[in-house]
Amino acid sequence: MRAVRLSLVTATAVAALTAVTGCTEKGNSGDDDRVIDVTATDSKCEVSKKEFPAGHVELAIENKGSKVTEVYVLFPDDRIVTERENIGPGTKHKVTAEVKAGDYTIACKPGMKGDGIRQTVKATGGTAAKRDPRLDSAVAAYRQYAQEQADATLPLAKTFAAAVKAGDVEAAKKAYAPSRIGWERTEPVAESFGDIDPKVDVREDGLEDGQKWTGWHRLEKSLWQDKKITAADKTLADQLITDLTDWQQRVGKADITPTSMANGAKELLDEVATGKVTGEEERYSHTDLVDFKANVEGAEKSYELLKPVAKENNAALVTELDKQFAAIDTLLDKYRADKTSYDFTSYDKVGDADRKQLSDGVNALAEPLSKLAAAVVTKSS
């Protein structure tokens, strides 16, 4: 199913303009005020207007020069609002962005080098195009979900930490996987903070030079590989609770957009594909299928929240995703006796043929899931 860029789609200005990304609003696409013709040559960068209403703008770029060029829309401090590279001679491109009122620079870079030929432009008055209210609701509901997961994780993590501190290896082993479920369901949110994930969920092979190994997986190694709990482990258990509390308190401030929700769902499946299917994530405890299930659940949550909009834009994709989520859930259920429990088969007992089947199921789901973000922002033809 091909996705066609509508004129009211935000392009790459996501980070700078999170409040207005993920826009699906239609309506003023024929509004000439919002279209700026940019004619790039080897020596000039002509713009058809220097003032335009804030909100949605569209750059209709034509390269009439002999060199490949780039066109940027820049903030006054040269931060990039949006850009388009590799515009060949004789070709036309469209770039869209959402901009607030203020001064901007449009720069053409013939030969794709240097600071470019610049024009100062101004976005006036106006209002940023509003996002589909259903997407605002989806973001709000997802934020609530992420908060609930963090809130529910803390007591489970404390049970785990208490067992470690009591030196009770068996009790700690039992509490380990359940303490990770909420985290695994919403990991992209936690990862967006940058600093928490490396403290709580890093694996030994993921350590950077000089980084101290802390978090769940260090304790996993002690419990299953070393089969003993050291004094240092007890300190790490406290540290884990401190770091997870930090996570719990920051979820509410996380930068969440419809696009980041959709991409987060896809990233959860990436996590499954690269870490869980291979058995690398939980190499000592072999509780990979618990994480696998939690990742899928988190992805499915994002998907369900975005589905009403995605269905309007790409019904076939939604049909396929419904089918593939159901298929992977059915497949995972083969590995637990009780469908309400998270007591999954130890992954070291899952043979190569079964692992391939799981991998095939992940591929079958992740490929269409990679198209969800586009379906949230554009209508497919």
Added chain:
Amino acid sequence: MTDTDKAPAPSRRALIGWGGAGLALGAAAAGGAVALTREGDDLQPTAAEAGAAVDFHGTHQAGIATPVQDRLHFAAFDVTTEDRAEFVQMLKDWTAAARRMTAGKAVGEGAYGGLAEAPPDDTGEALGLKPSRLTLTLGFGPSLFEKFDLAGQRPEALVDLPQFAGDNLDKNRSGGDLCVQACADDPQVAVHAIRNLARIGFGKVVIKWSQLGFGKTSSTTPDAQTPRNLMGFKDGTRNIAGTETDRLQKFVWAEGPGWMKGGSYLVARRIRMHIETWDRTSLQEQEDVFGRDKGEGAPVGKAKERDKPFLPAMKPDAHVRLAHPDSNGGATILRRGYSFTDGTDGLGRLDAGLFFLAYMKDVREGFIRIQRHLATDALNEYIQHVGSAVFAVPPGVRDKDDWWGRTLFSKEA
């Protein structure tokens, strides 16, 4: 129309024009000697030849009688969907992608320039590369006919291969509901093709196994120098040429059942060579094993490679003697194999050999007959068959409205 279509033209895109050249080349190949001379070396095709596109459309699928390219990526797939309509749609999607890739174009809307939020349709690693004579050839394995109510359509000639003497088959390198043979002069073009088809297939099919091949071991252009296999011997001297329409008709193209008319049958065998022991073997024994001399490739007692072999002069267990049509009631197959080296095994030996590919009118009268006769082959001491598959290769995709497998899956066909 999206801006992708107006994007700066990479050379693969620029070479769309080669489609015409490809047609011309194809015609030349069918009619005679192309631009190759007897002294020519088709292991290093001329620039034009290496860059050209081979026409995807035709009575027969390309990649059988068309000139053999230098590189291979062969993939066997299992079908996971139980929905016939979904599978048929995938065959149509594959056909559309194959049509573009063989013409040197990117899949779908291309590899860049599309929506920033969506992964590009094409994976991009073939941008800037020439069409490289890419051919994509689709086959249906016996196990496919157990699905989609196809049992009644299974051709009699598509038999399951029996166990042959010396077989040590790995089930993870054998069988498959479907296969795609991707051949090109540039390995990246061949790999790109399989990768993109696999991606389109996610959710409908899964890759069961795949094999990379380098260095063709047979050619269908006899005027070119005969390639050598990893044992250092010329292989396929008397192979069926793409120009020999009579022999192709007699030995390669299927005449039925109806949906297979113009198709063929493909046998794929991963043949591991015991490279290290072979290399310690005396020249005399090596030449005795094959029944040809190592330098010229001439049959025992003859001066030139293409001199007619006098089989009784060879050892009774010589490979050429046992495999020759005269020893097999005339049985002849079109060989299209490739050398492979998948690194080394855990014992420090090269994991190398011949990925044998052969097309034939009837598997029973072709490969099975010959392979049974090779039970006493002296070569068996130095090789082992470790993978095996057989496929019915349907006729060609006729035109832009046709699709792979239409004759099997379209009720009105």
